[in-house]
Amino acid sequence: MLYQSELELPRDVRDVLPNGALEMYRRTYNQTWRVTRASNERARDLAAHAAAWRRVKKAYTKNMDGEWVSRNAVAHLDDF
Numbered sequence: 001m002l003y004q005s006e007l008e009l010p011r012d013v014r015d016v017l018p019n020g021a022l023e024m025y026r027r028t029y030n031q032t033w034r035v036t037r038a039s040n041e042r043a044r045d046l047a048a049h050a051a052a053w054r055r056v057k058k059a060y061t062k063n064m065d066g067e068w069v070s071r072n073a074v075a076h077l078d079d080f
Contacts, residue, residue, distance in 0.1 A: 002030045017068050021060050028052040
């Protein structure tokens with residue numbers, strides 16, 4: 001199933017990720033869904049969600065408050 005907007009993403013994703021990460025997640029999920037050949041829809045869905053989380057975790061990290069923040073923003077804070 002392809003997601004047309006970030007509002008269609010699962011609640012456990014929508015409720016924790018910031019807007020930029022949501023867009024990244026949706027785009028990665030959709031791209032992976034399109035190219036994955038799996039034996040069934042459930043396997044395809046799991047592969048797409050796993051790829052989307054991997055991509056988000058490369059660009060975002062959790063701060064001390066447990067919120068997802070851009071790794072670029074964290075790197076800039078280290079400069080101070």
